[in-house]
Amino acid sequence: MTTPSLPQGASFLLGDPAAIFTPEQFSSDDRMMVEVAERFCRERVLPNLERLDKQEEGLMPALIREAGELGLCGVDSPDAFGGLGMGKNLAARILEFMSLDGGFSVTYGITSGISQVGLSLFGTEAQKAAYLPALTSGEMLGAYALSEPNSGSDALSATTRADRVEGGFRLNGTKMWISNAKWAGLFLTMAKVDGERFSAFLVERDRLGVSISREEHKMGLKGSSTARLVLEDVFIPDENLLYEEGKGHHVAFNALNLGRFKLASMSIGPARRAIELAAIYAQERKQFGRAIAEFGLVRQMLARAAAIFYVAESMTYRTGALMDGAFEAFGGTVDGNRLAAEMYALEASATKVFASEAEGLIVDDCLQVFGGYGFTEEFPIARIYRDARVSRIYEGTNEINRIYIADRLRKKHPGLVAEAKGSFVAELLSRMPDPGADQVAQGALADLVILTYAEQSARLRGDEELYGMAIPILNAQAAAAYQTATGESVTLPPIAKPPVDAVANRVLAGELPSPA
Missing domain, CATH: 2.40.110.10 (Butyryl-CoA Dehydrogenase, subunit A, domain 2)
Structure with missing residues (x-):
């Protein structure tokens, strides 16, 4: 069951779609809401991090209530029950900018997301009326x-x-x-x-x-x-x-499908802040009479972080737009909601895995820019580094998500792997043998699926400099995954020299990551 304008789940393996949604396509009204979220996080959350870390009595619930008063706690929940009735993609973009601190983002993300989604999709009218208004207003926090x-x-x-x-x-x-x-x-x-x-x-x-x-x-x-x-x-x-x-598994796992996609935005939010902090520090810190931002290896770390961020960001909002399309086509009834939430489950898992691992790589590079100071609690990059580690664990470990991707391909999309095309990564995927029960091979298969989606999302978004910086990383990861599964060595395709200086200059100028 599908519509002509709505691609099938996992159909990205068959080649490029006619178009994808990119962050640049958010409307001006959407951007205004995202800017409200960013301003709230920078002005109300970041100045209170030490108090939040101590779990000062009443502070976190008070901040959630403030967010609710701004309309930020029920962005994609039904407007009949206090929400705004907007799309999943906008809710995720807002969550990214509410995630500049990890501790607050978890509290906000659970209350505005996974604790509401089960009610919104599967609840009776009476259940929604009983609980959603308090959750969407921020008067009550939820848990899963x-x-x-x-x-x-x-x-x-x-x-x-x-x-x-x-x-x-x-x-x-x-x-x-x-x-x-x-x-x-x-x-x-x-x-x-x-x-x-x-x-x-x-x-x-x-x-x-x-x-x-x-x-x-x-x-x-x-x-x-x-x-x-x-x-x-x-x-x-x-x-x-x-x-x-x-039938609780339908509630649990479809809540996780949406939660995994949103976790990607919770991963790129802290990564965004890490890049911003590293860029500022690199221009202020001087060694050998020069700002360290002038040194090639520092510039390479900043450029690499921006490129990986670009890929993760491209995947995240592409996935969100697909989910919005599914809910527009099928949502409105419990059975339709279930179908919509399941349709892009593979893309959601792929996005969660890539974005959470991208966060780890980005934050590690950015901490390295700080040198020894990054290893102290005096600088906020240390907090971001500590907070980032759990992203690869919750909402399903990345290992279980990899097994899920491989299993879903075999059960829901048989034959697609052999037909994969459109890039060097996709070609490697098409040559992959059936992994059978070998979990290492299943993980490698999943990695090639994830990287196919990543490469395609970055390329179709159209920033040639960032794509040029990212593609050698993606190709090398794909070759390693293929060799892990098959034992065969792979010759990487020739590519242009990565534009390190061009991308680093954009990071240092504050142009990257792209603003809200």
Whole structure:
């Protein structure tokens, strides 16, 4: 089921589409909203980082309420229930600029995103009316409770039970790594009815038997709350069952599809700030009588960071536009919403993996520009470095996303790999043998799929300098993935010399990353 103007999921493997959405195509009204978000983050969040890290009582909820007053907490939620009814792509762009600090971005992203999306897509009108207005206004924070101490990537092995009783269910179990646990008023919680049927429930914080454990001592994201949700004989009425009994996997995994795409924007937000900080520092720091911004290897790091950012940014908003198209075509009913959320699941996983790993590479290069000072808490790049590491872990580890991509290709898009074309990377993909049960080969196959999407997104966006800087990196990664899977060496295609100085000059002039 599709429409002539809506490409099939994974169809990018068959060659270039007629056009893709790029960040330059956001409307002037969209840009105004993004600028509001950026100004809020720079003026209200960044000056309060130390207070947020200490989890000063009331500060984080107050900032979320302020964001809600600006209309930023329900951008893509239904306008009938307090949201703005806008697209997923605009919501993601706003999230990017609300993610200049990782700790705040997690709190905001969970409340405005994954805690609302299950309700928006699968909730009854009564459920939406009961909870969405408080979430979209920022008056109540939300949380998503899927993981458990012994079920992370293997989510369906959860042991939290929902035993049927008169008028509803009794929930018992422990959920782990719950972001926003300290502040959330509503937990979208997964449990198995009678220990068998995986289902989704709306669990209010003030229900008898709900408790929150101590905060986890995290390496980064210290301003965010992460704790266990403990459910002890918690009564949940029938009307708080979300969607249908035994169909919680549709709620959980489609929320993750959208969450993974949005996580890409949460990854490029901190990467953007890291590049900005490194560019400023490189022009201020002097060694051997010159600003270090004049040294070739420093310029190379800045140019490489900008190029990788460009690729990740191109993928992110291309994916968001595809998702918006799917919801416009099919959304509006529960079944239509489910179809729309699933349609570009492969692209969402590919974007999440690339953007989160791009964030790690970018932040590492930018910290290197600071030298020894970057290794101290005196400079904000250290915080960004610590916070960035978890992006490759949550919303499904990058390893489980790679396995998912390989598995989805075999089950949903058989034959597409052999037909891949359009670039050196795609040609390598077309030569890949079936990986079978070999997870290393599955990961390599997924990498080539991800890199095909990355290369195509960057090339079609049209910035020749940034693409010229990025393509040797993408080609080298593709050759390494192919060799990992097959043992065959690969000759890289000839390319022009990367335009290091041209790209570095744009970074130092503040032209890159491209502004809101």
